[in-house]
Amino acid sequence: MRSQDHDRLFLSPPHLGRHEMNYVHKAIEDNWVAPTGPNLTGFEADICQATGVGHCVALSSGTAAIHLGLLLLGVGPGDEVLCPSFTFVATANPILYVGATPVFIDSETDTWNLCPQRLLEAIVDRIARGKKPKALILVHLYGMPAKLTEIIAIAAEYELPILEDAAEALGSTFNKQPLGSFGAVGVFSFNGNKILTTSGGGALVTNDASLAQKAHFLATQAKDQAPHYQHSEVGYNYRLSNILAGIGRGQMGLLDERVKRRREIFAWYKEHLARLPGLTVALAPEPAGSRSNRWLTTILLTPTAAEDAANATARVTPETVRQQLETHNIESRPLWKPLHLQPLFQSAPRYGGEVCANLFARGLCLPSGTAMTETELRRVADALAECF
Known part of the structure; x- marks a missing residue:
């Protein structure tokens, strides 16, 4: 049989359950169609419960979450960020957004993720060149946990904050601890092809309340405390909508x-x-x-x-x-x-x-x-x- 004889089998299509529409209908009935609302706060609470992380900011994409994560870690023009070479471009594009330079590191063969030996080599060499990296982006490819014990130890030795890209790894664990909870900042994606979806969306998680507050501030156009619209720094329109968060609420239970x-x-x-x-x-x-x-x-x-x-x-x-x-x-x-x-x-x-x-x-x-x-x-x- 050839292509015309069967419906198309997609790589990783969305798979909705029974309850997503309940949340979406409720949002429409209550007129919560703005970028905020009960679904959004509820979805963030669901993510915190599933990952064991204290704070969550739901965003328009995982890429937006990486961008904000780099800003929270103080990465800016002229900095270098360590990053695995074997990953989707969305991991590295935000490094360019903030004016920094990615430094790519090879994989190891056990998990296909960042090689600890190559990581150490890169750090030592960049320092010798007078350019200590500002941060490390760690990816868990295809949902497989990276070699966290070794990588975390190396990052701690050189005082490198970790931005944990768990876009493909929601529901994966290492030593029974959910991925996304190991770094200073964790990132998830709810794109249509991920294990759970909000159609398009992402999330930033952290145990640092001040970082979460800053992420929320930047994601909502960096509006200063004032009765009028006042802005002292660049902000972004990165918040997930209350409607899409309703899909996420139904998905999280699955x-x-x-x-x-x-x-x-x-x-x-x-x-x-x-x-x-x-x-x-x-x-x-x-x-x-x-x-x-x-x-x-x-x-x-x-x-x-x-x-x-x-x-x-x-x-x-x-x-x-x-x-x-x-x-x-x-x-x-x-x-x-x-x-x-x-x-x-x-x-x-x-x-x-x-x-x-x-x-x-x-x-x-x-x-x-x-x-x-x-x-x-x-x-x-x-x-x-x-x-x-």
């Missing part, structure tokens, strides 16, 4: 269920793709103490398969696999293209890069939406089998 289902999908792929000789379901097993939400299931073409394919008439690559899945109307996506390979960041300093470049060259993300049925999972598995 977090445990959604994580459970994503993990079941990962386990299904791992079991049923094991017979295919040319690929492995990646990021398994989880390192000790780590529990991933398994936001997206990923595969890697094995080195042996890649070498064999190089001698074949039609080489098997992530792109040929992606195109094959497309003939079955199945969406897939390459792993993140490392930022040090992006034209936008071609002049940025980097430390390593071979690990994440290799992952990009070998990997693919598979459909992982929580509403997937076993029949749909088998569609993906059968289409992959045709490639090998």
Whole structure:
């Protein structure tokens, strides 16, 4: 069967429950359609409860949250910010917003996240060059916890504040502590493809009340205390709307269920793709103490398969696999293209890069939406089998 024979299988589509419309309807009935209201404060309280963090400011996107987080940490023009190369561009773009320079760091092979050894190398070298980094952005890729014990110890030794980008990791834990709660500032995304969604949205969390107050101030156009509109510094229109927060309130009650289902999908792929000789379901097993939400299931073409394919008439690559899945109307996506390979960041300093470049060259993300049925999972598995 080809694309016209099946509905499209998307990579990670929204999955709404039964209660989102209750909150949205209530907001409309009560005329709370402005950027503030009971849904917004309730959604922030729900996030605090789920993450164990004291304060939350719900925002228009995860990118906005990273931008404000950098400002809260005092990052500005001329500063340098340490950042993993293997991540979505939204992690690094806000570094440019504030006039700073990203310093990219390679991944390690266990979790694909920031390599502690490369991190230490970068810090020591930047200090030797007279440019101590101002902050560290730490990402938990595809929901997998980074090597937090080592990274936190290094950051503490050099007094580097951590901005924890947990955009893909809501519901993941390390030593039973929710991700997003380890840094001075944590960030979540509720974009349409995330494990929970508000259509578009994000959140900044922190245990520092003064930072939360400042984030709220900046996100609401930095209006000074006055009966008129008075502004002493640049502000932003970054608050999440009360309507979208209503969707978030309904979604937050589903977090445990959604994580459970994503993990079941990962386990299904791992079991049923094991017979295919040319690929492995990646990021398994989880390192000790780590529990991933398994936001997206990923595969890697094995080195042996890649070498064999190089001698074949039609080489098997992530792109040929992606195109094959497309003939079955199945969406897939390459792993993140490392930022040090992006034209936008071609002049940025980097430390390593071979690990994440290799992952990009070998990997693919598979459909992982929580509403997937076993029949749909088998569609993906059968289409992959045709490639090998």
